[in-house]
Amino acid sequence: DIVMTQSPDSLAVSLGERATINCKSSQNVLYTSNNKNYLAWYHQKPGQPPKLLIYWATTRESGVPDRFSGSGSGTDFTLTISSLQAEDAAVYYCQQYYSPPYTFGQGTKLEIK
């Protein structure tokens, strides 16, 4: 199984500042035949289901603000929120869909400082 490890487990960032969350996979999730990284980012607010933010490691889902961006390839990935807004407080998860089981990271709790 591919193990997904996020860092940090939690962070507090001031409004308007940049937030960065890292995700490392235990195996490569880049499929060389199509040059796509099978990596997604979600966030989850209390009492709500998760919401897809980023897929193919760098593609923003429709309707997701452009302050959210994804980067990385192979085994190391980053989610960046360029200018934190109050509504961005949530738990963030990375996930690989390269091979089943489609594992998630343990989550990173993002709070507003």
Add this chain to the structure above:
Amino acid sequence: QVQLVESGGGVVQPGRSLRLSCVASRFTFSNYGMHWVRQAPGKGLEWVAFISYDGSTKYYADSVKGRFTISRDNSKNTLYLQMNSLRPEDTAVYYCVKGSQSGDDYVSFNIWGQGTLVTVSS
């Protein structure tokens, strides 16, 4: 608006069975692979099972293999999860989730239901 509505959760004793259902609306259900993902109280997300658009391919997490069965009825736009030999560690909110691209097993999860709570306790 695309919608997934789960039902069937509740309190059940260890060793008993439960069947979850998920009704899909406002998209062509028969074109998309579907998943179940669960979340224990206060914990992270755990993928449980996948079924391809036509039901020909199924995958399971090791933690549920041999006990849970995923199925679908495309004529009823409904996804199911039959859960047998339930254990206290199966206690969680169970989400029905849609794959983001039609006909593909290896895609992100773009639509999530609100979830249904399963509590396994004596």
